[in-house]
Amino acid sequence: MSWKLNCHADLMEQAMTRKILAMGAAPGLISLAGGMPAPESFPVAQIKEAAGKVLTDTPAAALQYGVSDGYMPLREWVSQDLEKRGVHYAPDQILITNGSQQAISLAAWVFLEDGAKLAVETPTYLAAISTFRPTGCDFVDMPCDCDGPIPEELYKVADARFAYVIPNFQNPAGLLISAKRRRAIAEAASELGLPIFEDNPYGDLYYDNEPPAPLAAVDPENTIYGGSFSKVLSPGMRVGYVACPKPVYKYFLNLKSAIDVHTNMLNQMIVHEVVKDGFLDNHLESVRSRYKVHRDAMAQALTKYMPKEAAWQTPSGGMFFWVTFPEGTDCTSLLDEAVKRGVAYVPGEAFYAIDPPTNSLRLSFVTVSVEQIDAGVKMLAELLS
Ligand SMILES: Cc1ncc(COP(=O)(O)O)c(C=O)c1O
Structure with a gap:
C-alpha cells in the first residue's frame, strides 16, 4: 500500500520530544532531560x-x-x-x-x-x-x-x-x-x-x-x-x-x-x-521554594565539576540551565554515551530551527533530587572534559 500523505507530513518530526519523555521514564537513569514539573508539586x-x-x-x-x-x-x-x-x-x-x-x-x-x-x-x-x-x-x-x-x-x-x-x-x-x-x-x-x-x-x-x-x-x-x-x-x-x-x-x-x-x-x-x-498564591510559594533549592544545587554542581571552557548563566526562574561548550564539541553524538553512563540531557541542537550548532545542551533541575543533580552533573562533566 502506498499512502498519499500531505506534502508536509515528513516535517512532522517529533522524535526528540518523544525521546525526552521516554528518557524521563527509564529506570535508574538520572534524567536531566525532561521538561516536566516535579510530581511532588502536584496539589x-x-x-x-x-x-x-x-x-x-x-x-x-x-x-x-x-x-x-x-x-x-x-x-x-x-x-x-x-x-x-x-x-x-x-x-x-x-x-x-x-x-x-x-x-x-x-x-x-x-x-x-x-x-x-x-x-x-x-x-x-x-x-x-x-x-x-x-x-x-x-x-x-x-x-x-x-x-x-x-x-x-x-x-x-x-x-x-x-x-x-x-x-x-x-x-x-x-x-x-x-x-x-x-x-x-x-x-x-x-x-x-x-x-x-x-x-x-x-x-x-x-x-x-x-x-x-x-x-x-x-x-x-x-x-x-x-x-x-x-x-x-x-x-x-x-x-x-x-x-x-x-x-x-x-x-x-x-x-x-x-x-x-x-x-x-x-x-x-x-x-x-x-x-x-486564591489557592495558587500559597501553592506557588511552596513550588518556588522547592525549585529554588534545586536550581541552586545545579548551579553549585556546574561550578564544582564542569571544565572551565563550559559557559552558562544561572537562570532566575523556570526549569533549565543552558550550557555551552567550545565549538566542535558534539553534544548530540555524546548523548548515547551519557545515557550508557546513567545521565540524560537534551542536546542543544534540538532547539534551533535553522543551522543548529551542536556545542550546547539543556539541563532540567526540577524532577531530580539534589543528590541526583550532583551525581548527574559530575558524570556529564567527566564525559565532556
Ligand atoms: C515554552 C513552552 N511553551 C509551551 C509549552 C507547552 O506547555 P503545555 O502545553 O503543557 O501548557 C512548554 C512546555 O514545556 C514550553 O516549555
Missing part, C-alpha cells in the same frame, strides 16, 4: 476535593459537551489574573486550550503557510519548532543579545507573520527579558506591524524577583498571549489558554472547534474550582 488533595465538588454539584455540565471557547468562569478568572499583571484581555478574548501547546499550534495554522516567514528566538522551544515546521513556513532568526530580541533590529524580520517570544525563563536558554527591553520590543513590533506571540508558561516560577509585566501589557492589540496551568498545577490535565486581539479571536475559535470541539470540561471546571479562591 493532589486539592484536585481530588475539587473533582468531588464539581461532580457532586454540577455533574451534567462537567460531563456534557461544552462551548468551544471554554468554561466561562475559568475565562473570567484568567482575564482577572492577567489584569493583575497589567494585561487587558476581556473574557471573550480568552480561549481555553489543551495546554498552551495547543495555543501555539492554533497560531501556527491560523497564520502560517508555505513560504510565510516566522520570526523566532535562537535557540527556542523545540516543540514549538515541531509545531510550526509542518506548515511549510520559513523560519527567520530574530537578532538577539543576552537581553532577548534587539528592538532596533526587528525591522529585519518585519515581514514575518509573527514573532514567537518567550520572555520569562526562556526554554531552553533560561533568559529573562528586562522590563526596559520588553517595552522597547513591544513598541518596535507595534510600529513595524509585526504581531507578537508571547508564550508564558514559566512566569510564576521565579526564584529571585518576580518578572516584569508581560509584553502584552504594552500593546495587547498586537500581541497573542499563551498561558498554562501545566507548570503551576498539573501538565496532565492539559489546561492552558490563549488571549487574542478581537480581530483574530474568531479564527482561533473556529480552528479549535474544528480540531477538538473544546477542552475537557471536567478538567476546566476542576482547575477553576482549585484556583478560584
Whole structure:
C-alpha cells in the first residue's frame, strides 16, 4: 500500500520530544532531560476535593459537551489574573486550550503557510519548532543579545507573520527579558506591524524577583498571549489558554472547534474550582521554594565539576540551565554515551530551527533530587572534559 500523505507530513518530526519523555521514564537513569514539573508539586488533595465538588454539584455540565471557547468562569478568572499583571484581555478574548501547546499550534495554522516567514528566538522551544515546521513556513532568526530580541533590529524580520517570544525563563536558554527591553520590543513590533506571540508558561516560577509585566501589557492589540496551568498545577490535565486581539479571536475559535470541539470540561471546571479562591498564591510559594533549592544545587554542581571552557548563566526562574561548550564539541553524538553512563540531557541542537550548532545542551533541575543533580552533573562533566 502506498499512502498519499500531505506534502508536509515528513516535517512532522517529533522524535526528540518523544525521546525526552521516554528518557524521563527509564529506570535508574538520572534524567536531566525532561521538561516536566516535579510530581511532588502536584496539589493532589486539592484536585481530588475539587473533582468531588464539581461532580457532586454540577455533574451534567462537567460531563456534557461544552462551548468551544471554554468554561466561562475559568475565562473570567484568567482575564482577572492577567489584569493583575497589567494585561487587558476581556473574557471573550480568552480561549481555553489543551495546554498552551495547543495555543501555539492554533497560531501556527491560523497564520502560517508555505513560504510565510516566522520570526523566532535562537535557540527556542523545540516543540514549538515541531509545531510550526509542518506548515511549510520559513523560519527567520530574530537578532538577539543576552537581553532577548534587539528592538532596533526587528525591522529585519518585519515581514514575518509573527514573532514567537518567550520572555520569562526562556526554554531552553533560561533568559529573562528586562522590563526596559520588553517595552522597547513591544513598541518596535507595534510600529513595524509585526504581531507578537508571547508564550508564558514559566512566569510564576521565579526564584529571585518576580518578572516584569508581560509584553502584552504594552500593546495587547498586537500581541497573542499563551498561558498554562501545566507548570503551576498539573501538565496532565492539559489546561492552558490563549488571549487574542478581537480581530483574530474568531479564527482561533473556529480552528479549535474544528480540531477538538473544546477542552475537557471536567478538567476546566476542576482547575477553576482549585484556583478560584486564591489557592495558587500559597501553592506557588511552596513550588518556588522547592525549585529554588534545586536550581541552586545545579548551579553549585556546574561550578564544582564542569571544565572551565563550559559557559552558562544561572537562570532566575523556570526549569533549565543552558550550557555551552567550545565549538566542535558534539553534544548530540555524546548523548548515547551519557545515557550508557546513567545521565540524560537534551542536546542543544534540538532547539534551533535553522543551522543548529551542536556545542550546547539543556539541563532540567526540577524532577531530580539534589543528590541526583550532583551525581548527574559530575558524570556529564567527566564525559565532556
Ligand atoms: C515554552 C513552552 N511553551 C509551551 C509549552 C507547552 O506547555 P503545555 O502545553 O503543557 O501548557 C512548554 C512546555 O514545556 C514550553 O516549555
